[in-house]
Amino acid sequence: MTEDDIRTQVAPHQHKLGGTIHALHQLMRVYGYIHPEHLPIVADVFNISVAEVRGIISFYEDFKTHPPAATTIRICQAEACQAVGSRELTKELETTYQTKLGRRGNDIELEAVYCLGLCATGPAVQVNDQLIAKASAEKLQVPG
Ligand code: FES
Structure with a gap:
């Protein structure tokens, strides 16, 4: 460049x-x-x-100043998803990938997002470009 x-x-x-x-x-x-x-x-x-x-x-949170991780998991933290377990899912993923929301782990980055348009089928998660409704740690199966 x-x-x-x-x-x-x-x-x-x-x-x-x-x-x-x-x-x-x-x-x-x-x-x-x-x-x-x-x-x-x-x-x-x-x-x-x-x-x-x-x-x-x-x-603006969308602007990154470091190279993207191989896998970015965006977890909806808005109210509708919180009501169906997004905070618990976030904690589970933080433990699984040994990182924290907003930080980058080993090739995995967990990010907060505030609505992915799947409010009726939360918790909503986006793994790279793929949207996942009714997300669970088991359903994600992201290599760590
Ligand atoms: S509140 Fe989570 S997708 Fe809209």
Whole structure:
């Protein structure tokens, strides 16, 4: 990834409303995360400070600053899923994968999400791109 590569991804969003966020999403799509070397380039293209770019990245949970784990398990923590056991499922998965929600374990990352659109069939979980309704630790069977 060269500076020109990054500028090619970022520049088309320069004059859009909310362009910085669009550009950061584009970097996430292409590279899977936002590398520290991306920040000064984004700042330069949008004529803002690196601190402002960092602020945007830290505000939105979707922006990652580290390479993605092989498997990301997103567990719904919203009320409807909590009512049917998402907190208990979260604890079970934390034990199984020896990590904590919001932290990365051995090739597994557990993330909180607040509604996956499966409210009537919770607890809802997303494993990478796959949505799982009525999730349980047994149903997930993710290699750890
Ligand atoms: S509340 Fe969990 S999917 Fe909507």
